Amino acid sequence: MFASRGLLRSSRRLVGGISSATRTYVNLSKPSTSVAVLELDRAPVNSLSKEMADAVSAAIKEAEGDDKVQALVLKSSNPKIFSAGLDITEMNNPEVERLEDFWRSIQDLFLTLYGSRLSTVAAIEGHSPAGGCLLAMSCDYRVMTEGENFKIGLNETKLGIAAPYWLKDLFVKTIGNREAELGLGLGKLYSPSEALSVNLIDEVVKNEDVLEVAMKEAETWAKIPPKGRVASKVMLRSEMMDELREKKELDVGWFRDFIMEEGTQKGIDAYLKSLGGKK
Numbered sequence: 001m002f003a004s005r006g007l008l009r010s011s012r013r014l015v016g017g018i019s020s021a022t023r024t025y026v027n028l029s030k031p032s033t034s035v036a037v038l039e040l041d042r043a044p045v046n047s048l049s050k051e052m053a054d055a056v057s058a059a060i061k062e063a064e065g066d067d068k069v070q071a072l073v074l075k076s077s078n079p080k081i082f083s084a085g086l087d088i089t090e091m092n093n094p095e096v097e098r099l100e101d102f103w104r105s106i107q108d109l110f111l112t113l114y115g116s117r118l119s120t121v122a123a124i125e126g127h128s129p130a131g132g133c134l135l136a137m138s139c140d141y142r143v144m145t146e147g148e149n150f151k152i153g154l155n156e157t158k159l160g161i162a163a164p165y166w167l168k169d170l171f172v173k174t175i176g177n178r179e180a181e182l183g184l185g186l187g188k189l190y191s192p193s194e195a196l197s198v199n200l201i202d203e204v205v206k207n208e209d210v211l212e213v214a215m216k217e218a219e220t221w222a223k224i225p226p227k228g229r230v231a232s233k234v235m236l237r238s239e240m241m242d243e244l245r246e247k248k249e250l251d252v253g254w255f256r257d258f259i260m261e262e263g264t265q266k267g268i269d270a271y272l273k274s275l276g277g278k279k
């Protein structure tokens with residue numbers, strides 16, 4: 001019952017060695033035999049458009065395709081922004097078909113990262129709101145750079161939207177029900193020290209140390225015999241993943257209907273205009 005599809009994914013159809021493969025929006029490299037590094041690289045803020053989400057999913061699968069790789073560090077090319085979350089322009093006055101496909105790509109990214117056979121370490125450089133926090137929480141370990149102006153959390157309510165049920169579940173699993181009630185309800189964004197105090201992240205480090213610390217952590221995980229490590233991960237994560245797989249199209253419908261509502265569109269439009277003060 002527990003052979004969750006996705007985890008323990010077959011690597012047969014995937015490309016083998018990774019040698020600084022560079023593609024649009026992501027850079028994948030392999031600085032050591034057992035650890036790959038996936039850099040998010042979509043200026044200006046690493047927001048997750050459909051194409052960006054697909055690129056990240058593809059890069060994770062490529063890393064999984066190398067049987068020697070046991071761990072993956074997820075980082076950003078921008079030292080101040082890990083990811084600004086979902087690309088809000090995808091949800092602003094969208095074409096329905098594109099909106100639905102966008103959401104499927106986001107679901108797939110979550111299932112791919114959360115369900116990866118690799119041990120995953122998020123090197124959270126700077127801001128990581130909403131979908132950025134989703135990426136971080138989907139990893140096995142989270143290191144964040146210090147700086148109280150950097151924020152991480154689920155701020156959806158402040159945009160006039162709600163997190164999907166599976167993101168809420170992941171939040172509850174990570175920080176517990178009471179803190180999730182406060183965090184979700186208030187759309188709270190946590191500073192690194194606050195995030196550490198509620199276990200949203202595991203470590204706070206100096207900016208210049210983040211990659212080194214994340215790599216060291218990844219090497220530690222990579223040394224654990226994979227059979228037991230992956231089986232443990234499956235036990236902890238498969239229930240949530242299986243539920244989303246069963247409800248995928250229902251979830252697409254909930255997302256579409258919620259986003260297409262006039263009131264939601266007004267909220268998203270106003271929020272987008274407030275960003276950078278330029279749009």
Ligand SMILES: CCCCC/C=C\CCC/C=C/CC(=O)SCCNC(=O)CCNC(=O)[C@H](O)C(C)(C)COP(=O)(O)OP(=O)(O)OC[C@H]1O[C@@H](n2cnc3c(N)ncnc32)[C@H](O)[C@@H]1OP(=O)(O)O
Binds near residue numbers: 132162255279
């Ligand atoms: C009951 C049933 C419910 C069912 C509902 C189901 C599902 C709904 C799910 C919805 C889930 C949403 C999750 C999300 O991820 S929503 C996105 C949330 N993200 C944010 O709120 C972050 C917004 N951005 C910022 O706060 C800042 O940009 C920053 C990350 C702190 C960086 O600040 P700064 O360096 O000052 O950069 P700017 O603000 O000037 O931005 C530069 C540039 O980038 C644009 N931009 C920023 N973030 C995004 C984004 N997420 N998407 C698209 N574009 C973004 C910003 O507009 C600027 O553009 P211009 O230079 O052109 O003005």
